[in-house]
Amino acid sequence: MSGSFGRRDFIKAATAIVGGVIGVALGVPAIAYLIDPALRASAKEGWVPILKVEDAPVGKLVPFSFTRVQVNGWERTSTNFGGYVLRKSEDPNDMLILNSRCTHLGCTVNWKEDAQAFLCPCHDAKFGRDGEVLDGPPPKPLERFSEFRVSADGLIEIFFKAG
């Protein structure tokens, strides 16, 4: 075994190659298998009815909530979402629909009539009537559901996108 590539070296190299082939053939699918859920796009969207127009008087913040069901593998999870509708005038298209999820860490904010603000119970964040930040740590105003419509039978529907 001096210098020249003998039978034993060939066998050693072949063994290493075969081992490597098995490793790759099992390893690559295994990694794909492990990270698969992270690669899935969650493109769930659709029109969701939230409230009857007649139940939302002009100028008053009216809370609403709805549930969406997501399939996670073999299990279904229903997630609740909530928010506030504020009709600014009689025109059914002139309204503001806010998501009540705090933009700081995701707690649910509540409208307090005396404070005239949305208060977050977690870190004392304060948002104004239009969702703008008044006080506290949130980096941006409350999210708006900007795509909405009023259906023929008088239901306010929002276009909901998950994720």
Added chain:
Amino acid sequence: MWKKAYEWLDERLGLNAMYTNLLDRPEPRGNWWNTLGSASLFLFIIQGLTGIFLTVYYTPSPDHAYDSVQYIMNGVAFGWLIRGIHHWGASLMVIVVFIHLLRVFFTASFKYPRELTWLIGIGLLITTLGMGFTGYLLPWHQMAFWATTVGTQIAGTVPFVGEFILKALRGGPELSALTLQRFFAAHIWMLPAVLAGLIGVHLFLIIKHGESHYPSQDE
């Protein structure tokens, strides 16, 4: 540089001694039938790896076991491959272990000084069958459920203690969530631990006594 690092490690780990004792061992001239033992070991490792990956998604509960297996087969990337290898690997392992036993039997390799190696080998065979038996229930489908019902029923025919054994296996008089959970525990913790331990002893004995040679006419 590499040489220095190697020497440093060798001083502490004894790599050279390991190489001479474990790998550079002399052996009798063998043939392809001698590969069955290491093939069993290879399959054990493959089963271990794919099994570990399956537990990433598998749920051992009657409510979800079936759906989670369906999800592995249809939902996850390469889930069909991982489960396919595990499923067929189990069958192949039983075959390979059994043919390995026959090879040892026909060449009378179990005789002095390798009696203990044979004993451990029988333990490995029984544990492998136990792995097959417990693993078969886990997908919680009709075939699995009824095969296990009958399998445990057979254990229940033992005179006097049969009913006790049956209840101990099933975790109660009927197949239930308890059965699934204890089969799962046996399949992924207890039996593999026993199997790994026995394999360790089996390999130690092989290295100690060396592989047996093929008998010649005067033996």
Added chain:
Amino acid sequence: MNDETKKQINAKYERELQRGERFWPDSIFKDVVVSLGLFIVLVLLATFVGVENSPKADPSDTSYIPRPEWYFLFLFKFLALYGQIPVLGKIEWLATVLVPTIGIGLLTLLPFIDKSPWRYYTRRMLPLTVMGLIVIDMVLLTMMSDIPTVAEDGSKLLGLLQTTAGLIVPGLALIALFFMAYKRDENPVAPMLWTLGLAAVLMIGFTAVTLALAPPAEAEEAVASTLVDQITAGQDLYSVHCVECHGDDGKVTVIEGVEGLEGKEVSPINSRDVLYTLNDASMAEIINYGRPDAGMNPFGKAYNAEGLTKSEIDYIVLFMRYNWDDRFEKPVFKPLFPPLADGEVPSYDVHIAPMVKRYCVSCHRAGKENNEFVMTSYDEILTTGDNVDRNLVAGDETSYLLQVIQGHAILNEQGEEIIGVMPPKSTLKAEYIDAWIRWILNGMPQTAEDAAKLFVAPTPAP
């Protein structure tokens, strides 16, 4: 074994080592090649054979025929054959406990039973031939495991053949082998091999006859495994079992046209009241056990061996959820059949059967009011019904079936309606009606191959 023999054995081994090879790389190379071979086999099996699927476990389904894993099948068969033996066969634990225990025990204690130092084959004829016999028997028992010991007509011929192949011949051969090994003075190598060979030929022969005479195995139905398949399966089941009372959209509040339940009030099962307040398990139980006080029959296997399985009930619940529950995203459904090209002739198997299942079988099956027109199979569609000679007439556009699905009720000479518009409460989609017309005009081919033969020149669209 004395020290002298031990010394000889060790010395012999040392000599073998001298003219041997090295563990690394000689042996390991072979090991790795075999491992690679096994790995490739596994990947091929996983890719091209896959894993057999089976419906979800259903403890209430006692009609299921249990089978153990394949490597226990030989024991299973042994048990069945053993049970055929008079008297002894009734003492079950002899076969279930004693025989396997003795087998494993002998195998375990082998080095302590066979203590002779002899290793060469001709000096160990008894253990080798006995083991050979057992292995052959195990393989054959496994092959025969699916075959019943008593045929449906009560004939015990198959059982007798199997007992001969699996118990009697090997049993006799075993006795002969022991007899030769202990009674003959010289080493009886050839006679023992001949005995083993003869026994093997007989056993294989009897097994072959058994396999040839056995009834063919029934094909199992495919199991719906993806969500869309399951919902589709649920919709088909719903169409057969639920539509009559609840309607195809679940809206029905007052049952119409169902014998015995006429005028009964039901809550619309597509409403939020039902879908939001009942979880899947409750819905499944209602289908399973029914609500007898409210008039709903049980559909599960609990009261009816022919009832729906647990999986089937789950599929129906999935269908209801994904179609009517507004919290769920509807998945993309596959069409009932691939769209027809110009001039293509539909076949029963591909096009008509799915439509019949979805829209007709609910009423057109045995035990319903349907003018005796049963549509559960190809033959029944063509050969049953009070108006069998007019229902489907090859090439005739005025076939009753074509008229009623296109909105024309069939009237008798007095002007009374004898067949109403079908389906009674809805209309088929235009492409479905088109498929029916093409199918009947082209002579109602059954299989896709028969239909493909008719696809010569594009026929003018009707």
